[in-house]
Amino acid sequence: MNLQQIMELDSQYYMNTFGKRTPVAFVKGEGMYLYDTEGEKYTDLLAGIAVSALGHSHKTLKKALHEQVDSLLHTSSLYYIENQAKLAEQIVKHSVGDKVFFANSGAEANEGAVKLAKIYFYKKGQPEKSEIITLENSFHGRTLACVAATGQPKYQKPYKPLTPGFSHVPANDFDALKNAVTDKTAAIMLELVQGESGVRPLEQEYVQQVVDLCKEKDILLIVDEIQTGMGRTGKLFCYENFGIEPDIFTMAKALGGGVPIGAVCAKAEVAAGFEPGDHGTTFGGNPLATAAGLAVFKAFEEEKLVENSATVGGYFKEKLEELMKKFPVICQVRGLGLMLGVAFSEPIAKIVQGKLFDKKYLAGAVGDSILRIAPPLIIQKETVDAFITDLTEILENL
Numbered sequence: 001m002n003l004q005q006i007m008e009l010d011s012q013y014y015m016n017t018f019g020k021r022t023p024v025a026f027v028k029g030e031g032m033y034l035y036d037t038e039g040e041k042y043t044d045l046l047a048g049i050a051v052s053a054l055g056h057s058h059k060t061l062k063k064a065l066h067e068q069v070d071s072l073l074h075t076s077s078l079y080y081i082e083n084q085a086k087l088a089e090q091i092v093k094h095s096v097g098d099k100v101f102f103a104n105s106g107a108e109a110n111e112g113a114v115k116l117a118k119i120y121f122y123k124k125g126q127p128e129k130s131e132i133i134t135l136e137n138s139f140h141g142r143t144l145a146c147v148a149a150t151g152q153p154k155y156q157k158p159y160k161p162l163t164p165g166f167s168h169v170p171a172n173d174f175d176a177l178k179n180a181v182t183d184k185t186a187a188i189m190l191e192l193v194q195g196e197s198g199v200r201p202l203e204q205e206y207v208q209q210v211v212d213l214c215k216e217k218d219i220l221l222i223v224d225e226i227q228t229g230m231g232r233t234g235k236l237f238c239y240e241n242f243g244i245e246p247d248i249f250t251m252a253k254a255l256g257g258g259v260p261i262g263a264v265c266a267k268a269e270v271a272a273g274f275e276p277g278d279h280g281t282t283f284g285g286n287p288l289a290t291a292a293g294l295a296v297f298k299a300f301e302e303e304k305l306v307e308n309s310a311t312v313g314g315y316f317k318e319k320l321e322e323l324m325k326k327f328p329v330i331c332q333v334r335g336l337g338l339m340l341g342v343a344f345s346e347p348i349a350k351i352v353q354g355k356l357f358d359k360k361y362l363a364g365a366v367g368d369s370i371l372r373i374a375p376p377l378i379i380q381k382e383t384v385d386a387f388i389t390d391l392t393e394i395l396e397n398l
């Protein structure tokens with residue numbers, strides 16, 4: 001099918017939740033590049049919204065998936081699954097967590113985390129401790145509980161009454177958080193770098209204060225690593241950048257390299273809150289999805305991709321900061337590793353994104369003023385250089 005035919009079919013049959021999409025459909029991917037229906041080649045600097053950490057058609061991931069498809073796709077968790085156990089082992093060995101539960105998406109992983117926090121206190125004989133505090137401008141997903149957790153009214157308005165038990169405080173305002181805590185607070189849930197609202201890292205001091213408050217008041221700290229996890233911020237998990245240990249953290253996006261999978265990971269004592277029958281899933285952690293996760297860990301190790309995220313991410317940020325000196329319309333460059341945001345003082349992000357698209361780059365725009373960059377973790381400095389040259393030209397001609 002050509003693009004026009006796909007667009008017509010989509011508009012007739014697909015629910016219009018995504019609005020006017022970028023008019024392109026990709027049919028092939030290789031490394032940093034995507035190819036559309038017309039054979040045009042694009043450099044992917046968004047990685048399917050921070051998912052395709054290995055780039056496209058990565059040999060390790062492809063091989064693992066082919067082998068798994070040839071042997072077994074699904075059995076359900078009524079039976080033991082080797083890949084599931086092995087992937088849980090990988091996550092635990094590389095993190096501060098002790099036990100893992102697999103879901104199918106980020107939102108579902110967050111649902112699991114919230115349920116785990118609640119049941120942990122319920123089983124400790126403190127069922128009143130059931131409320132969760134999150135931050136304004138956070139994004140935690142689209143299920144009903146996650147919409148309630150998300151601190152952005154635009155996602156909540158049509159879905160009232162919201163799931164009860166969630167409240168929101170401004171980011172980096174410790175007094176506001178302290179005042180919001182009550183005897184009913186079970187958990188504080190944070191994105192250490194707020195992704196969907198424009199790549200906004202939390203302040204180190206604030207995060208440490210939150211950790212201390214959680215300890216003092218017997219509150220669980222949940223870190224949503226769905227976007228920041230799996231190498232995106234230059235460490236395997238973003239909490240490492242802050243030198244902290246969450247009680248529960250969630251991941252998804254890059255964990256499967258493009259195959260849907262999510263995970264909740266928790267300290268042993270907290271994880272013990274889930275006993276047989278307390279939580280479940282049909283698909284979560286099935287042989288195919290967990291084969292993908294194992295291949296992602298293998299490629300990370302073989303190709304030192306977390307280190308690459310730190311090195312090339314740092315280089316990318318430096319280059320963007322140089323541009324900032326040259327073009328005052330760039331007012332801030334934010335982010336960690338390969339999770340970067342370029343903030344403009346004028347509402348030009350979508351224009352710049354469109355001009356980048358004309359030059360065959362895929363980048364994101366958050367609102368009108370933030371350009372978002374989250375490339376595959378395989379990106380090399382040469383690609384950064386080429387992008388900076390093209391972005392310079394765009395800004396010169398604006």
Ligand SMILES: Cc1ncc(COP(=O)(O)O)c(C=O)c1O
Pocket residue numbers: 105106107108110139140141142191195196224225226227228252253
């Ligand atoms: C921080 C964070 N949490 C949760 C989600 C929801 O993940 P999913 O879309 O896989 O449900 C996202 C997605 O963008 C996210 O960035």
